Amino acid sequence: MLLFYMRKPITTPTQIPSVRLLQIDTEQAGQRLDNFLVRHCKGVPKSHLYKAIRSGEVRVNKGRISADYRLAEGDTVRVPPLRLPAVGEPRTVPPAVFPVVYEDDALLVIDKPAGTAVHGGSGVSFGVIEQLRAARPDAPFLELAHRLDRETSGLLMVAKKRSALLALHDMLRESRGSKRYLALVVGDWVNDRQHLRQPLLKWLTASGERRVKVDAAGKVAHTIVTMKKRYGRYTLLEAELRTGRTHQIRVHLASSGYPIVGDEKYGADEVRAHFARLGFNRMFLHAGHLEIAHPLTGEPLSLHAPLPAACEKIIDYLEKKA
Incomplete structure (x- = not known):
């Protein structure tokens, strides 16, 4: 059997x-x-x-x-024990490669596109820093040295060492170096060069949206504005940050009567709709120039990110109309 x-x-x-x-x-x-x-x-x-x-x-x-x-x-x-993704579970953060303007073993500077948040949160599941970490899984340290608004394009510094991050924070806090932006605003700007020093205060709307306004109880803020070119109803400006408050350039310009074209928080809906019909669907604010000492070596760095094609196209359109 x-x-x-x-x-x-x-x-x-x-x-x-x-x-x-x-x-x-x-x-x-x-x-x-x-x-x-x-x-x-x-x-x-x-x-x-x-x-x-x-x-x-x-x-x-x-x-x-x-x-x-x-x-x-x-x-x-x-x-404590924490739930990890199951084997084969799709990645929640897709890796991304951004244009590199400068990189060594301590510092990475990229040209961030408009429409991309720098980090997750406030309804955004991930941003530049999470995507960089996903694309560079062997990098031991990647941290944002500062922020750019989601709709702002341009130079963004990422520290690759803790010592570099702390040094960059000190430099930015003490306003060492120079960060310059290009902004297209509504209105015929008057002065060739002007200092805006209105204090800025954060507040929340009834829906919980974060905003900033000029208020005597706010924090000290300083923006240096240089007129680059007039286009009748619009003006191209260069704005240099001497402090780094949230929405600083946007609020300083809007409160002066010159909101940035395409700014959905502090600009006019009809202006945004007009430029959308022209194919321009972003805010015209670009962090184009950065001059700062290297955080570890002290070597002077002068970095540049060219104006994005969408912004160049609008400038060409305004040039032809002028």
Whole structure:
């Protein structure tokens, strides 16, 4: 008589992530806790990370902590088991390659296109920095040194070392170097050169949208405006930032009576509609020039991003009409 034995199927136990204790070194010190977790828990949704922080599952030196806590050298971060993407699950952040204007082992400067956010949040699932990290998975450190509005194009600095990031933050805070933008505004600008120093205050609309306005209770802001060329009803300006407030150039110009063409927050709908009919569907603000010392070597850097084709086309149109 033959006997048949049913063999149990061989199964591979699911790997369950365990608690990790990570010690902060010199290069990691100064980072926000949430940014640190994003890099060390690649693939974990940000919502899960923030939930773990709020619930106390993430701890620093055995204590509960907030997401904006700045890590110090020697801190011990408790990272709980977190859900990772399943094998074969599609990437939630598509890698992207942006035009590189300058790069070495400490600093990356790209030419950001209009319409791309610099980071995820506020209804945007990912931005330039997340896409750069996805495209460069072996890069140990990539952090934004500053911000550009989503609809602003041009030069964006990304630090590739913690020491470079801290040095860039110091330089920008102390207004060392020069960042110059080109803006097409509605109106016939009067002065060849003018300093705008209205203080700026952030506020929220009833729908929760972030806005900025001129207000005596606001923060000090300084923009130097140089007239480049007049086109009748419109003027091409160069705006140099001496401080780096949110929406600074946009609000300074709009509050002076010269809103930027295509600005959906501080400009007129009819102007935006007029330029859309001409095929121009963005804000005309471009970070074209950057002069700054290299954050580690001190070497003077003078970088340039050409005016995008869509902006050049509008300038050509205005030249022909003038």
